[in-house]
Amino acid sequence: MHPTYALIPSRPLIAAALLASLALPAGASTQVQISTPPGTGQIALGSGQQSLNLAETPYVSAGGVSVVSKAQxxxxxxxxxxxxxxxxxxxxxIPDLMLATANGQTLSQGTVVAAPGSNPLIDVTFVFTFDGAFHTWGGNVFHQLGASLTLSLPSATVPFTQVNYGSSLTFSSYLLDDTVVNTTSKANVTYFEPGFIYRDVAYAGATHAVISDDMDNLIGEIRLTVSMAAGQSFSLISSMHTQVNTEPLIPIVGAQDYSQSWGAADGFNTGRLSILLPEGYALQGDTGLLTATVVAPPVPEPATWGLMLAGFALLGVATRRRTA
Known part of the structure; x- marks a missing residue:
């Protein structure tokens, strides 16, 4: 599929529209979006790798504001x-342009496959690890860097609806002289009960970890674990975004001053998704993301731990006798 480019109204990437395609065969798509003129955005959509503005060509508004956004x-x-x-x-x-954004998103559809004799129900874990930095070279700039995972399964109780499991983590920083990085997270599941009653509740299988929250070294990880059976179809969306916008320096007297703001939110190192499955299971799909799945080693049972420790003890005794 060849990428297509268009100017569209600026908005967050719409996950709901993609999740509605659960009935389609296993497949995947990639979408990246960057802000350009006020109120619009540039978008690339297709399969495989998609990129926008890797040459870092700036957009300069009529009022002289320069914006550089890129995504892959x-x-x-x-x-x-x-x-x-x-x-x-x-x-x-007051500038005529005060916001720069970039978004990247992947959508994968697939099915859980099990070897004969495997357990009927397993836990599949999706892990997204990302890092970046906030830079403020002058003035006052708001920064944001975030990532999210959404897994959708067809609902077993309400036809034509799905159960959406979500995990997200966002870093943000507000003031030039404030080096504190704020973090917000969400772990939830949304679904419809019979009668189309909408529910949005906390979900214990969605977690996040803040590995580093330094302005120059932001590292986060989000996890989403969901129980699925062999033959279960699913749709997975992973996304990552950056946002920077100018905020005024407020003087004691006189007008607010936007003329010194200059900063960036950098998430262009690597945000990477990995999938953990028990041994004997796989994900079926037509993309490398689903087929290059990491197999999680089995956790030994307590009885197994006991046998292992006893074996090590006997090995130690035999070694000492041999030495004597």
């Missing part, structure tokens, strides 16, 4: 990279 994502490798920067230096008054 691949539904074969599960890698997403995003970057946004804004520069309002020398722009008087």
């Amino acid at each position: 994502a691949s539904d074969d490798s599960g890698v997403i990279r995003v970057y946004s920067a804004i520069d309002t230096r020398g722009v008087g008054g």
Whole structure:
């Protein structure tokens, strides 16, 4: 499939529309989006790897604000990279452009496959690890870097609906002189009960970890574990985004000053998705993301631990006798 490019109204990537395609055969698609003129965005959509503005060509508004955004994502490798920067230096008054964004998203559809004699129900874990940095070279800039996972399964109780499991983590920083990075997260499951009663509740199988929250070294990980049976079809969306926007320096007297703002949210190192499955299971699909699945080693049962420890003890006794 060849990528297509268009100017569309700027908005977050719409997961709901993609999740509605559960009935389609196993497949995948990639979408990346960056902000360009105010109120619009540039988008690339297709299979495999999609990229936008890797040459970092700036968009300069009529008022002189410079924005650089770039994005890259691949539904074969599960890698997403995003970057946004804004520069309002020398722009008087209130700028005509105060926001730069970049988004990357992959959608994968597949089926759980089990070897004969395997357990009927297993836990599948999706892990997205990402890192980046916030840069403020001048003025006052709001930064944001975040990632999310959404797994959708067909509902067993309400026809034509799905159960959506979600896990997300977002880093943000607000002020030039404030080096504190704030983190927000969400772990939830949404579904319809009979009568189309909508539910949004906390989900214990969705977790997050803040590995580093330093302005120059942001590292986070989100996990989503869901029980699925052999033959279960699913749809998985992984996404990552950056956002920077100027905020005024507020003087004691006089007008607010936007003329010194210059900063970036950099998530272009690597955000990577991996999938953990018990031994004897696999995911069936037509992309590398689903077929290059990491097999999680089995956790020994307590009785197995006991046998292992007893074996080590006997080995130690035999070694000492041999030495004597």
